[in-house]
Amino acid sequence: MLKVTDVSIDIAGKRIVDNVSFTARTGTVTGLIGPNGAGKSTLLSALAGDMPLSSGAVQLEDTDPQITPVKDLARIRSVMLQDVSVAFSFLVRDVVEMGRRPWARTEQAALDDEIIDAALEATGTTHLMDRDIMVLSGGERARVAMARVLAQRTPIVFFDEPTAAMDIHYQEKSLGLIRELALHGATVVVVLHDLNAAAAYCDSIVCLDQGTVAAAGDVDSVFTSDILSKVYGWPIEVTKTTAGVHIAPRRAEPGALHHSLITSASWANSEATAQQ
Known part of the structure; x- marks a missing residue:
């Protein structure tokens, strides 16, 4: 369903994604993980056809997202961005209804109301349907x-x-x-920072580091202490039991604050005390 072959992406003369290849199978969840700046969101945008490739190819079913008309592409893939802010005032139900626009004037349009209601119910947002999305919390907007x-x-x-x-x-x-x-047959790719969530819900993992694939495969093969500690630059312990995989980073010890920050804070506290 999704095949990524030797994809590289340059932005403003800088290579952000370099020679990435993987396949996401039908009926599976593929997790994209990696530290900040690894290229995960950039790669996801390119897979969706929203960002041009510098080289390589992406295949969605039998479609090249780089050359497919937007309306046709919107019937093949959908995207939930990290930034869920909305620039204009809309009712929640109107926002959800936007997901049905690719199917306007098709036989699928007859199902619009039923599907919108089902989507609201599934995400626990039915009670918000008549509210302005601008007044919702960040978590509520994400669910919408x-x-x-x-x-x-x-x-x-x-x-x-x-x-x-x-x-x-x-x-x-x-x-x-x-x-x-x-489970119902979709091909899903999800960017996650929560490694325990990725281990629990993903079938396969693509771990990016500085724009390249540091490791790829099933959860057991990618989630090892050596791989994760190296990629994230921090000691991480991976425990595997019959209950699943658990990832635990080493807790940071105090001592990272520069002495000038500590001195300034102490001085401010002393002055406040003296004034009292």
Whole structure:
């Protein structure tokens, strides 16, 4: 369903993604992980056809997203961006309805109301449907954005840090929805910083480091202490049991603050005390 071959991306003369290749199979969730600046979001944008490639190729089903008309592409893949802010005032239901626009004037349009209602219910946003999205919290807006993606009903779905703004209840519920999409035949690619979530919900992992693939494969092969510690530049312990994979970074010890910061803070406290 999704094949990535030797993809490189340059932005402003700088190589952000370098010679990345992997395949995401139908009915699976592929996790993109890696430290900040590794190229995950840039790669996801290119896979969706929203950013040009410098070299290489992406194949979505039998389609090249780089040359496919936007409306046709919107019937093949849907995208939930990391930034879920909305620049204009819309009712929540109107935002979710935007996911149905690629299907306007098709036989699928007859299902619009049913699908919109189902997407709202699945994401726990039905009670928000008549509210202005501008007044919602970040987590609520993220759930509305996920509802829009669900309403689009495409065979390939991309998520960029979908649960970053959500509380633990909706993090798990939303990741469960992502998993369910795959179980019903979608090809899903999701960018995640939460390594434990990636281990729990993904079938395969592509780990990026400075724009290149540091490791790729199933969870067990990629999630090792050696690989993760090297990629993230921090000691990480990986424990594998019958219950699953658990990732635990070493806790940082105090001592990273520069002495001038500590001295200034102490001076400010002393002055405040003296004035009292």
